[in-house]
Every structure is written in structure tokens, then in C-alpha cells.
């Protein structure tokens with residue numbers, strides 16, 4: 001039996017993991033390979049799972065905690081994909097506030113399941129909007145020193161660092177980043193990519209083909225700082241049903257929700273790590289995002305739908321008290337709905353601070 005290639009791609013919240021995995025899935029499928037994906041979140045109702053399923057991919061999700069703390073669930077979901085799809089490749093997206101994944105996910109798979117899975121080199125996407133400030137040690141990076149600690153640890157365990165969003169990054173900033181990453185993480189290859197346009201993906205895909213001495217950078221990490229950094233983020237997943245008197249533009253509605261949330265978060269003096277909202281109706285789906293306070297709300301997947309009804313899922317990761325986050329999200333969605341002569345009824349809402357990570361396995365040596 002030939003083994004399944006297991007490719008996990010890390011990176012901070014909003015770095016571009018889901019966009020990257022969608023692009024990789026299309027690449028492997030175009031080569032005639034079967035592909036399965038596994039998404040992951042601290043809560044239920046993941047925008048990412050819907051986003052990837054609606055692109056036609058086979059997706060399983062591990063919800064409720066990160067892969068490292070739900071390692072057996074991850075293996076169950078991979079086994080389900082194995083049975084249902086006989087995949088040649090499994091692509092996995094960890095939670096963007098998670099680190100220490102080499103010791104807690106890659107090493108255990110390599111050790112315990114070596115006959116079933118061949119683990120690809122571990123690449124981590126670099127998010128320029130927050131990362132440049134963090135690497136320059138600038139104050140006002142938007143996050144506390146503890147959240148920046150997680151950001152840096154994610155890069156430290158990478159076999160390769162992918163500077164994402166190269167399509168919009170001024171070349172001098174990209175050069176500065178290559179220098180900063182070279183100084184901070186000597187010996188780690190740095191690639192310039194755009195998950196949006198596909199720029200640099202040939203090199204990335206070749207990198208993923210490599211066999212050998214990868215997935216071995218076990219971190220020296222302080223779990224107290226890691227847990228406190230993660231807990232500074234308010235986490236919210238909520239599902240609503242939207243009903244309007246007249247058909248409305250789903251895409252305009254989604255963008256207005258993101259713009260309203262951006263304003264509310266700025267007013268609260270908080271920092272958004274990633275806001276995402278998906279609208280779903282009868283085979284149509286649209287996604288809008290914001291990955292930092294000063295960014296522009298973006299329609300990453302337009303639905304082009306005009307509809308009087310839709311299911312709306314909001315996922316927000318913001319450095320703010322989760323109770324305040326849920327109040328603000330409810331208020332904004334209701335207010336935007338009113339502007340469209342619509343009513344948004346809450347179906348489910350979870351908001352909390354992520355708990356301390358307690359990995360199922362942790363390999364302290366390679």
C-alpha cells in the first residue's frame with residue numbers, strides 16, 4: 001500500500017492558509033490525484049470548512065480545540081477521508097493561533113503512523129501586515145508581546161517560511177522581510193508567494209515534494225506564555241439566518257458586515273487578527289474578510305447572488321474581551337440587516353478565550 005502524503009501548512013490567523021490549501025488542492029487534482037482536506041478550529045461552525053467544501057473539495061473538520069489537543073480526532077478524520085476518498089494527498093490547516101505543531105502533530109504522525117502517511121516538509125505562511133511590525137520590534141504591532149511570541153514560535157519551527165501576499169507587497173518591503181527572516185531564522189528557506197495569484201507556487205510545490213530531514217525543529221517553548229498569548233484573543237463563531245423583504249445583494253451585505261465590525265473594533269481600541277463571514281444560499285456562497293484593523297474589507301469569494309434569504313456564519317478572532325465581541329457582532333449584524341430591510345436571527349453563537357493547550361502527544365526529541 002502506498003502511503004498518503006500529509007501536508008500541513010501553518011501560519012498566523014489570516015495569513016492565507018485556507019487560500020493556500022485550496023490552491024494546492026486544485027494543483028494536485030489537476031495531476032489526477034485524490035485530495036482530502038482537514039480544517040481545524042477552537043469552536044464549531046467554521047467558515048473555512050464551508051469555503052473549501054463549496055469549492056468542491058472533500059473536507060473533514062476537527063472542531064473544539066487545536067490538532068495538537070485533538071490528535072486522535074485528527075487521525076479519525078484522516079481515516080475517514082482514507083476510507084471515503086482513498087486520497088493520495090491530505091492537506092491540513094491548523095488553527096492560526098497554534099504553535100509547537102512539529103512536536104505535537106508532525107512527530108507523532110511520523111512515529112506512530114509511518115506506514116500510512118508520508119509527512120511533507122512543514123511550511124509556515126508569513127502574514128506581512130502583522131509580521132513586519134513584529135520582526136521590526138515595533139510597538140503598536142496590534143498584539144501584545146505574548147501574541148507576538150506565538151507568531152515568532154510558528155516561524156521558528158518551519159522548514160520553510162512563505163512570505164504571502166507578494167502580489168500586493170511593495171518590493172522593498174519584501175526585500176526587508178527576506179533580510180529580517182534570514183537574520184531571525186538563519187538557514188530556513190524563505191519563499192515569496194501569493195496564495196491569491198499563484199505567484200511562487202511552482203517553487204513551493206517543488207519544496208513540498210522533498211523527502212528527508214524535515215519536520216524536526218522541536219521548539220523550546222514556554223507553554224505559560226503560549227497559553228496566555230492565545231487567551232488574549234477573543235474567539236467568536238456565530239451562525240444566523242437572514243430574511244429580507246426583498247432580494248438583496250449577498251456580497252454587498254457581507255462586505256457591510258465586515259466594514260461595520262472593523263469600525264466597531266477600531267472604536268473599541270482592539271486589534272482584529274481575522275474577521276470572516278460567509279453567506280450561503282442554494283448553492284451560492286460568498287466570503288468577505290479583514291485581516292488587520294487598517295486593511296480594506298475584501299470579498300475573497302464573491303457569490304454574485306441576489307437573494308431574500310441566506311445562512312450567515314461569522315468567525316471573528318480579535319484581541320478583545322469575548323463578551324464584548326459577541327455583543328458587538330450581534331449589534332452590527334442586526335444593524336446592517338435593518339439597512340437592507342432584513343432580519344438576522346441568531347441560530348448559534350460561541351464566544352470565548354481559547355483554553356490552555358494540552359497536547360495529546362509531545363515529542364521532546366526527534
Ligand SMILES: Nc1nc2c(ncn2[C@@H]2O[C@H](COP(=O)(O)OP(=O)(O)OP(=O)(O)O)[C@@H](O)[C@H]2O)c(=O)[nH]1
Nearest residue numbers: 013014015016017018019096165194195196289300
Ligand atoms: N492579496 C492577497 N490576499 C490574500 C492572499 N492570500 C490570502 N489572501 C486573503 O487574505 C484573507 C485571509 O486568507 P485565508 O486563506 O482565509 O487565511 P487563513 O490563514 O486561512 O485564516 P484563518 O483560518 O482565520 O487563520 C482572505 O481575504 C484572502 O483572500 C494573497 O496572496 N494575496
Ligand SMILES: [Mg+2]
Nearest residue numbers: 017018048093
Ligand atoms: Mg483558514
